[in-house]
Amino acid sequence: MAFFGSKKSRTALAASLRDSSKLSSRLRDLLSDRGTFSRLAACLLAIAILMIAVxxxxxxxxxRLGEFSEHGILANTSFKVANPIxxxxxxxxxxxxxxxxxxxxxxxxxKLPLLLREDLIAIAKAKxxxxxxxxxxxxxxxxxxxxxxxxxxxxxxxSEQTFAELKSVVSSPDSNDTKKIDEIVADFKKLISPLLTYGIVNENELTKNEIRADDAIAIINESNDSRRIVTTFDIRLTNQLSENGVIGREWKKYPKLxxxxxxxxxxxxxxxxTTLVYDATKTxxxxxxxxxxxxxxxxxxxRGTILVEPGQMIEDTQLVLLYAEYEAKELTVPTYERVIRVAIIFLMLVVLAVLNGYHLLHNKKDVATxxxxxxxxxxxxxxxxxLGRLLSYDPWRAEVLPLIVTVMVFAIVxxxxxxxxxxLSLSLILCLSTGGSLGHFVVLMSVSAIAVTSLTTVSSxxxxxxIGFGMGFTYFLVYWGINLINKQDLSNGFFDQRVLWESLQGAGWCLAAGYLVAGSLPFIESLFGVVTDISLLEMSDVSHPLLQELVRRAPGTYNHSISVATIGEAAADKIGANGLLVRVAAxxxxxxKMLKPQYFIExxxxxxxxxxxxxxPAMSTLIIIGHVKDGVxxxxxxxxxxxLIDFIEQHHGTTLVEYFFREAEKQADLSPDHKTDAEESSFRYPGPQPQTREAGVMMLADAVESASRTLSDPTPKRIKSLVHSLVMKRLLDGQFNECSLTLSEINIIEDSLVKSLIGIYHGRIKYPEERSA
Known part of the structure; x- marks a missing residue:
């Protein structure tokens, strides 16, 4: 009550409410902007995906495999490990x-008894x-x-004796009497009846499928859906006919046989x-x-079991145990602790996102917006x-590869x-999400620093x-050095084979990153919409089809472009801009202009x-302005x-086509009814204005090169006056409002252009004419 009763307090409350109202209004305006909302949604989605990735x-x-455990590792919880053996x-x-x-x-x-009967009848009839x-x-x-x-x-x-014995068994006084034969065949049918159950196998089938004598055999009779388990001995005919076989042991039951x-x-x-067919698919x-x-x-x-002995390296077996113990421990973590962990990681990612987002908004608005x-x-x-997390585990240990590739690409792009x-952000995320040590973070940042500081330009x-070799050497030195200083006994650490191998492995990944970026450079340029010095040098070749066509159709324009390229590159280099980009863009x-070359004075x-x-004048202006759209x-x-397309669009900015505008004004003065035909907005280029320092340099170089050709006596003083006039006209016209050129840089550009033009138009000594003899 005292708070609301105080006039000062009521005033403070009202001010606070007004501020809250303004903040809410700003937030509503911000969220109502579809572009802002889309970008915010993209960032939140990226954070969510990152949380899943980590x-x-x-x-x-x-x-990790090969790590040294100075004090040993005990199991923090009971767990089970699969025994594959x-x-x-x-x-x-x-x-x-x-x-x-x-x-x-x-x-x-x-069918066998019938076949036997036929053969026995033949014996009985044969003399x-x-x-x-x-x-x-x-x-x-x-x-x-x-x-x-x-x-x-x-x-x-x-053989005759065998024939006689057999004939005596099967023959009768009456040669047409087959009673004995029928009795023998009947007994024979009973004798071989076990074969209906056991069957007969082909010896080659057993050999081909490596079936041994004591292997179990399942005989499947599809006609009566029966299944009988026997051994290989029972299905080989030679074994069946032996003394212990299903046929051999039955001979004594049949006196006639x-x-x-x-x-x-x-x-x-x-x-x-062969009555048994091997079914490989079913088996x-x-x-x-x-x-x-x-x-x-x-x-x-x-719990408490020693998983890694003190002073022992982590080998394959120990690593399996450690991972199984880790998984068992994770199963016991309560849900509320997982929620807390997720919340903390979310806040950490938000902090990194804000850090990177602040830089983007202030220095890379084209990306942020x-x-x-x-x-x-x-x-x-x-x-x-x-990829970094995926490759960080054994046997790859290659998290440095995607990290360095990304860092190099961003330095180029x-x-x-x-x-x-x-x-910095990626190294933190990778180290924290993979259990990497502070030393490993130092290694990653050291290699990243070498990559970034070396990539000022990519000339080849x-x-x-x-750079890949430099990163590899840095990785080897820093990784080896950190592992060395972490040991109490330095003498044993100088030639530690494990550390040396891991250092060489990491150095190899760094070298691979250099080759990977070099090989994929065209794809990187296409994806991010940038050009490197390599591409610029390739495009500066005068044999390019566009330049050849320009030479053929508009030679004057081609010469003008070459001159602009020369003076523009020198000016860009003076202010630390990309002179090669200006030259190629010029x-x-x-x-x-090659589509309507005759309409341009050069x-x-x-x-x-x-x-x-x-x-x-209006029609002429449309033709002149149209060369920008045609060029694009x-x-x-x-x-x-x-x-390069941006340079074509921006090299005239929104400047005025002054000559035809003045002509239109003269005609409007003579004919007041056509006053609207001399509106200034109709005689300006559509733009946009130069967005980069390089585009601003080329605008000035293009303007002064064209204007210098109109000087009848291009003395240094006249050139300096002309250049200054053109520079000031575009400065006052606001053509440099959207690029980052400063007044001091514009002054440097002006001086460079003046010197270049004086060099082009410098006077020569007049040589005396030859006298005729």
């Missing part, structure tokens, strides 16, 4: 336990061995030359088809499934952080201040390579009538870079 909700993993062993066992799948085709076995065909004799082992090797000892030496068991076995080996699928069903085996480590350029700048920052400010691609600044033949004599169109058709 995993702001997690603490950084600080350990044991897991693989268990999975391999389960995989190998899966049997090989074979598909059974039993119908082929069912001698010679009456049998060759195939039948070979199948029954009656031909010693074709007899299977394992049956050599089981047959009599004479026992006497001719060797002959029937021989016949089976000849006649029996591999079942083994893969069995392998996947085995859960991963973990080793458990309790253009959404597209700002988006490119922010995108490069985000990409650098993302923008300026050194912006590049070093960006290097070899310059970038040399070559192209009047290319629009292309007119002496003594010829001017085409403007038959035109109204030609430049874009020939893919000239935007900075």
């Amino acid at each position: 995993e702001s909700w997690k603490a950084p993993f600080p350990y 044991e897991t693989d062993r268990e999975r391999t066992q389960k995989e190998s336990a899966v049997p090989y799948s074979f598909n059974q085709q039993p119908e082929m076995i069912e 001698s061995l010679d009456d049998l065909d060759i195939d039948t004799k070979a199948e029954l082992g009656l031909t010693s030359s074709r007899r299977l090797e394992q049956f050599i000892d089981q047959f009599p030496e004479e 026992a006497p001719i068991s060797a002959i029937l076995s021989h016949w089976l080996l000849f006649q029996a088809p 591999l699928d079942q083994r893969k499934q069995a392998r996947m069903q085995v859960a991963e085996i973990f080793d458990t480590f309790q 253009t959404v597209s350029r700002l988006s490119i700048y922010l995108s490069v920052i985000i990409l650098t952080v993302f 923008y300026d050194q201040t912006m590049a070093i400010l960006t290097a 691609r070899s310059t970038l390579i040399k 070559y192209y600044h009047d290319i629009g 292309n007119m033949v002496v003594g010829s009538e001017s085409l403007h004599d038959n035109l109204a 169109d030609l430049a874009r058709q020939h893919n000239l870079p935007q900075p």
